[in-house]
Amino acid sequence: MQPSPLTSTVLLRLGPVPITQPVVTTWAIMLALAVASAVSTRRLQMRPGPTQAVLETLIVGIEQQIAEVIRKDARRFLPMLGTLFLFIVTANLSGLLPGVTAPTSRLETPVALGLIVFFSVHYFGIRARGLRGYLASFAKPKLIMLPLNLLAEVTRTFSLMVRLFGNVMSGEFVIALVVALAGLFVPVPLMVLELLIGVIQAYIFSVLATVFIGAAVSGDDDTSKESQWT
Amino acid sequence: MHLDAWTVFLQTVNFAVLVWLLHRFLYRPVLQVIDRRQDEVRRQFDEAKALQDTARAHLADLDALRANITAERESAIKTAVAQTEEAMQVRRAQASRDAQALLDEARKTAAAEREALTREARRLALDLGADLARRLQAEVPPTLRAAAWLERIEQELNRLPAAEIASLRAQVSGNHALRVVTALPLAAGEAEEWRNRLARALGATPGVEFEVDPALVAGAELHFPLAVLSFSLKSVLAVLGAVSGEHVDAG
Numbered sequence: 001m002q003p004s005p006l007t008s009t010v011l012l013r014l015g016p017v018p019i020t021q022p023v024v025t026t027w028a029i030m031l032a033l034a035v036a037s038a039v040s041t042r043r044l045q046m047r048p049g050p051t052q053a054v055l056e057t058l059i060v061g062i063e064q065q066i067a068e069v070i071r072k073d074a075r076r077f078l079p080m081l082g083t084l085f086l087f088i089v090t091a092n093l094s095g096l097l098p099g100v101t102a103p104t105s106r107l108e109t110p111v112a113l114g115l116i117v118f119f120s121v122h123y124f125g126i127r128a129r130g131l132r133g134y135l136a137s138f139a140k141p142k143l144i145m146l147p148l149n150l151l152a153e154v155t156r157t158f159s160l161m162v163r164l165f166g167n168v169m170s171g172e173f174v175i176a177l178v179v180a181l182a183g184l185f186v187p188v189p190l191m192v193l194e195l196l197i198g199v200i201q202a203y204i205f206s207v208l209a210t211v212f213i214g215a216a217v218s219g220d221d222d223t224s225k226e227s228q229w230t
Numbered sequence: 231m232h233l234d235a236w237t238v239f240l241q242t243v244n245f246a247v248l249v250w251l252l253h254r255f256l257y258r259p260v261l262q263v264i265d266r267r268q269d270e271v272r273r274q275f276d277e278a279k280a281l282q283d284t285a286r287a288h289l290a291d292l293d294a295l296r297a298n299i300t301a302e303r304e305s306a307i308k309t310a311v312a313q314t315e316e317a318m319q320v321r322r323a324q325a326s327r328d329a330q331a332l333l334d335e336a337r338k339t340a341a342a343e344r345e346a347l348t349r350e351a352r353r354l355a356l357d358l359g360a361d362l363a364r365r366l367q368a369e370v371p372p373t374l375r376a377a378a379w380l381e382r383i384e385q386e387l388n389r390l391p392a393a394e395i396a397s398l399r400a401q402v403s404g405n406h407a408l409r410v411v412t413a414l415p416l417a418a419g420e421a422e423e424w425r426n427r428l429a430r431a432l433g434a435t436p437g438v439e440f441e442v443d444p445a446l447v448a449g450a451e452l453h454f455p456l457a458v459l460s461f462s463l464k465s466v467l468a469v470l471g472a473v474s475g476e477h478v479d480a481g
Contacts, residue, residue, distance in 0.1 A: 006232075007232050008234055008237055016236075017236050017240070018234065018236055018237070019240075020234060020236075020237045022237060022241065023237055023240045023241065023244065026240075026241060026244045027244065029248075030244060030247065030248045030251065033248065033251070033252060033256075034248075034251040034252070034255055037251070037252055037255035037256035038255040040256075041255060041256060041259035041260060044259055044260065044262075044263040045263075046263070046266065046267055046270060048263075052263075055256075055260055056260055056263075056264060059256070059257060059260045059261065059264075060264065075261065078257055078261075079249050079250075079252065079253040079257055080249055082252070082257060083245070083248055083249045083252045083253075084245075086252065087245065087248055103241070106237075107233055108233060108234055108237035108238045108241055109237075109241045111233065111238050111241075112237075112238045112239075112241035112242040112244075112245060113241075113245065115238070115242060116242060116245055116246075
């Protein structure tokens, strides 16, 4: 029986723990990002060079984006949300490398990211508003909305996860099919499109996570903000 | 579709580790340098603001100083004008005094010169008079020259008070002779006539000695032991000269 292309390939096992290809790729991405960060931030100057300027522009841009959505101290959320964006971008684009499968094209990684966002929303919400205040926000505007709000908490995270997984996975499938059917250089435009989609999906995932966290922190109804990204 | 829970768990842990790694190696260093730059910019801005405030204060001081300079300049100009006016008045007064002194000096000089000229003219006039008298005397016959003067001497003696005549007479009594000095020598007869008429006028017969002195120009002088009676042009000219303050050259 042909294994499902959606199933993660187990490369090795550490006791009962299977080490799958997405995990290994993620480790490689982690290593690359950590090394690149350490090298690029090793000699930061007051007068930035080109590399430092790009780095600062990226960090400040992410921070401003978070600040525009949350309207609070963005620096507190920068490590989590910034890493979310950088990791998803890198993971999405890693699929363009020959022989590499994007971790986000397998279900486990989007699920893990969705779970992280899910629990982060509640963590930051409870921390900002207290447990009682945060739980009370689910019964607003009416108590009858409580089941729907609880369901929405799950479904929006689920949609977040599925959106990322579906876009990346479908892009890789399309490219793989075109390569199989048409030849080596035909899918290049599709790869460029996949590159764009990978960045856009990372941006959407990160912004939606920011909107969820911002709504949890401030207590605003995030439906309007979320609707423009879904 | 199969969902591997271990992979989900590992990916969750991986993400958490990645958050820590990027926070440690990316966000914190970059944000620190951005914060340092912002602090430096803020510090430089504050310094620039302080410098600007200092410059404004200096500018205000300069404006005040310039205003003071203008006021001092105007005051100095006024003082200089006043001092110049005062100096001009002093110089004008001094010039007026100097001019007045020069004028007085010129007037004195002119008066002195005029006086000198007057004296010179008077002297010349007296000299001319003496010369004329000498020439006229020369035109008169010798016998008449002494007679006229003898007549006058006699009249003068007769007009003297008796006490003075007595005093004169007493002076020529005894061995003291009366010395008669004439401008021209007297003939023997003329001398005798002079002796007689003098004796008659004096009321005595003194010894008379005759001498000649051409400096008398004309006339004669009676030399008593204690007095001299002069009846000559020399004496007349001397009187005129004394009046005019000039010495008359009778010779």
